[in-house]
Structures are given as C-alpha cells and as structure tokens.
Amino acid sequence: MMKTLMPSIAALLLASACTVALAETAASAKAGQLARGRYLVQIGGCNDCHTPGYAPQNGKVDEKLWLTGDALGWAGPWGTTYPTNLRLLLAGMSEKQWLLHARNMEPRPPMPWFNVRAMTDADLKAIYAYTRSLGTAGAPAPAYVPPGTKAAGPVIQFPQ
Template sequence: MVNNRFILSTIAAITVASAASAAEKPKPAPAPAPAPAPALASGKASPSAEKVDPELVRRGAYLVATGGCNDCHTPMKFDEKLGMPVPDMSRALSGHPSGAPEATGTVGERDMALIGPTFTSFKLPFGTVYSANITSDPKTGIGGWSEQMFISAMRTGRSLGAAGNRPILPPMPWTTVAQFTDEDLKAIFAFLKSTKPIVNAIPAPKVPDPVVKQLAKANDEIAKSFSKPKVTPAAAQGR
C-alpha cells in the first residue's frame, strides 16, 4: 500500500539534503541490530503466545488483508498461465527476497519510483529501499519484537519504535497505520506473530546519510502532529 501524499511530503522534506548529497555516492543506511528473540522454555510456547486470543488473531488477519500489507511485503512472481504477476503466498509477508533483482533505470523527473520485478524493491529519487520481512522469524522478521515495539514503531516512524533508530522509509505508509487504534495495532501484531516464520534477510536501504537524517526529522515532526486515536463506544459496538 503506497501513500502517494506521504511520499510527496517526504520527498519535499528532503529536497535540500538530496541536493547537498547529489555528488556523494549513496551509502547503505546502517541497519538496526535485531531485537533478541523472547526466550522459550524447553521448546514450549512463551506465556504471552499461549494467552493470545484467537479472535484477536483473526481480526489482525482481516486488517492485514484489507490494509494492503501484502501489496508490498509479499513478493510477486510471474504466472505464465495468467500472463501477469501474482503474489507468491509461499513467501507471504517475507519482504524483498534475498538476492532478488532490483529496479533498474533512472527515476524520471515526474516519477515517484521505479519498482523491481518482485514489487518489493523501490528505487526512489533519493535511493533504493526494500520491503521488510514482517513474518514471525525471530532473526530476520519481527519475531523478536514486543507488542509495544510494534505499536511504538507505527506511531513514531522509527525502526523498533526507539528514538534514535533509523526512520521508517517511504513507501511504507506508517502515517496511515499510525491512525489505527491500539486495539487494531495489537490485533495486527498478534496475527503477524502467528505467521509462518520465513528466514529472509533484507538488505540495508541504499539511501545517503544526509537524506536519512532529514527523513528522521520529518518523521519526528509528523509523529508529533498526531493525536492518539481513541475507540468510541459506537465504533467498538460496530466491530
């Protein structure tokens, strides 16, 4: 799911930084160290996993499906019979496949991005970014994240939800996801934690450091402008 208005606003916010770094060779932004996976006792599920409400997982599955998460986080493959790309559900939500080809060519003056053949790599005017692995794999996905980390990341636009971490980069529409209620974000996280863990290390984004810093400032300013969504009694009854 690509939020065009968000892409335009962030591109505008980094225009100065992009111009200043045009002569520099883009360097990959440092990838944050993965959070440690929760310890499991004797191969048993963690206490938190045992307490997950199946209804919460079902609602999360609904929100992920209707929210367009698969559009970017599930790789596409070409279907010879249909003659068109289709989602590769054997790698659902695992992000940009390791070693997959990237978008090639030059981003035009009026273009927002060039998209790679798996629809998981995006060559933007200021660099190339890749869709994240959001399966339950503890090392290359979000299996090591806590619920609070996930909610904070979606509210602040920062990786792992921690101040000082790399900003979440376009085209991820975190500004839209930030409008979800805590209940919805908890449901989404519960579903993602229930998915099949797929080992797939995502490459670091190829975005110049000055642009990353400018985007971080932009994300921080956007996050400050948000008010925490609340569930009204009427909305709660309608679920």
C-alpha cells in the same frame, strides 16, 4: 460423611466447568484477534509490498509466504528501499515495542506509515498477533541503497 463430600464434589465440578469455560472464551478471543489481524493485513495492503509476488499474482500467494519481505526495490530521490520481512521484525519485538515502533518510526518512501499510525492500538495488536502466529520465515530484505548508488536487483523507479 457422604453428606459432607457431596458439596465438595459439586464445588470441584463447578470450578472445573468454569475453568474450561474461561479457557474456551480466551481461545475464542485469541482466534478473533488473529482473524482480525489477518483481515487488516489483507485490506491494509501490507501484502502488496511485504509479500513477494502478491500484487502481480492478484493475491494468490500461499499464506506461508505472507509478510516475508521482498527483494524488489523501490527507487526514488530517497535512494532504494526494500519491503521489510515483517515476520522477522516482529519476532524480535514485544507487543509494546511494536506499538512504539508503529507510532514513531520514520521510514523511507514509499511505506505509507501515515496509514499505520492512524490505526487503533487494538488494530496494531491484532496485526502483531497475526504476524507472530505465522512464525519466522524468509530472509531479511536487502539493505537500503543511498541516492546515487545503483541497486543490485530489480527496482520500481519513481520519478526523480
């Protein structure tokens, strides 16, 4: 009886070790994707507009505030637009919906969507994973203000 149990115990131990190794590999891959997303958010300039005070404070803003949108408006011939709270936006989207949004959205200036559209699916998925990992925070950005209407708060004025 002991001889028949030994192969079974060895098989169980091997299966357990394989399961642990797969879990560690998956966790490592997820950590890599989150790090890539964080990096892309930083170098892609996402925080410059979508994080309050990021540019004026030379990027020295607590990460818990990253991508929460801003009440600073961008005014020009298109009206006044506000940087979206990306954490709230992406919390309401699946990864597939985000990819469609990133590829097809027609935003108002000054959002540089041509840069977002140029990203690979892997880059967009990394940004999605990172942004979602931050959790929801902040409030929705102020609503768009049409041309000829004065915005309530501070704005950066582009030439008309």
